[in-house]
Amino acid sequence: MFRNWRIGSVNGALLAAYFIPVWSVVAFNIIVAPVHGLYERPSVAVALYLSDHLQMAGMDTVRAAWLLALGRLTVVAFFSIYLVLLCIPRTRKGGGSDEALGIALAIGSLISFASMVMASKVGELAALRLHATELLLLLGAAIVVVIEKPAAAPKAAEVAAPPNIEALGLEQAELLHNR
Numbered sequence: 001m002f003r004n005w006r007i008g009s010v011n012g013a014l015l016a017a018y019f020i021p022v023w024s025v026v027a028f029n030i031i032v033a034p035v036h037g038l039y040e041r042p043s044v045a046v047a048l049y050l051s052d053h054l055q056m057a058g059m060d061t062v063r064a065a066w067l068l069a070l071g072r073l074t075v076v077a078f079f080s081i082y083l084v085l086l087c088i089p090r091t092r093k094g095g096g097s098d099e100a101l102g103i104a105l106a107i108g109s110l111i112s113f114a115s116m117v118m119a120s121k122v123g124e125l126a127a128l129r130l131h132a133t134e135l136l137l138l139l140g141a142a143i144v145v146v147i148e149k150p151a152a153a154p155k156a157a158e159v160a161a162p163p164n165i166e167a168l169g170l171e172q173a174e175l176l177h178n179r
Contacts, residue, residue, distance in 0.1 A: 008148045009092055011141050012101045016079040018137070019108065023072040030069035038065040045119030045127035052122060071111050078104035098145055105145070109138040 022042075030037035038047040038061065050056045050064055078100050085097035116131035 005092070006095075006148055008098070008101075008141070008144045009086060011144050012082055012097075013086060015137060015141050016083050016104075019104075019134075020076050020079050020083075023108075024076050027069040027072040027076070030065050030072075034062040034065040034069075038068070041127065042130065043068060043115075045122055045124045045131070046115055048122040048124060049118035068111070071107060075104050075108040075111065078107070095149070101145060102142070105138050105142045109135060109142065112138060 026037070026040070026042045029040060030043065035047075035058075037043065043065070046064075046068060047061070050061055056064060082097050082100040082104060085091045085100060088096075091097055112131050112135040116128060116135055119125075119128040119131055
């Protein structure tokens with residue numbers, strides 16, 4: 001059963017096993033109580049940066065929190081699509097699920113990088129370590145997906161042998177306009 005699994009597929013499945021539950025809980029906490037959810041550990045750097053450096057008002061902070069939650073839920077959705085496509089053997093062998101994984105990795109890397117930069121600006125070391133770790137996980141998986149290519153499909157029997165040009169010798173090659 002596991003003979004046709006690529007290392008990128010297993011790596012993506014392990015990443016999805018981490019990011020789907022963790023980022024779903026964080027996003028739903030933000031959706032339920034935007035300000036309280038934004039000031040929890042996974043998002044506190046973003047909250048502090050928005051309030052300290054950008055001087056956002058209350059409703060603007062809520063909108064930014066919802067935007068962060070939407071971004072996290074988008075990553076969760078693409079990881080979920082990736083897992084569904086990974087369960088289909090034909091799609092997995094051909095690398096058809098790599099597009100969903102690539103989108104999840106790109107958006108997740110962008111969110112983690114921005115959160116890491118914000119954490120470094122506000123001096124939140126625990127959040128900085130969290131976002132740097134998540135960013136390294138996502139970038140490592142992206143490198144594996146880019147480098148590892150899906151296995152080539154076996155070729156069917158050769159259709160027809162190409163015409164032998166040397167057999168023509170001094171004769172003129174038959175072109176479409178010479179008929």
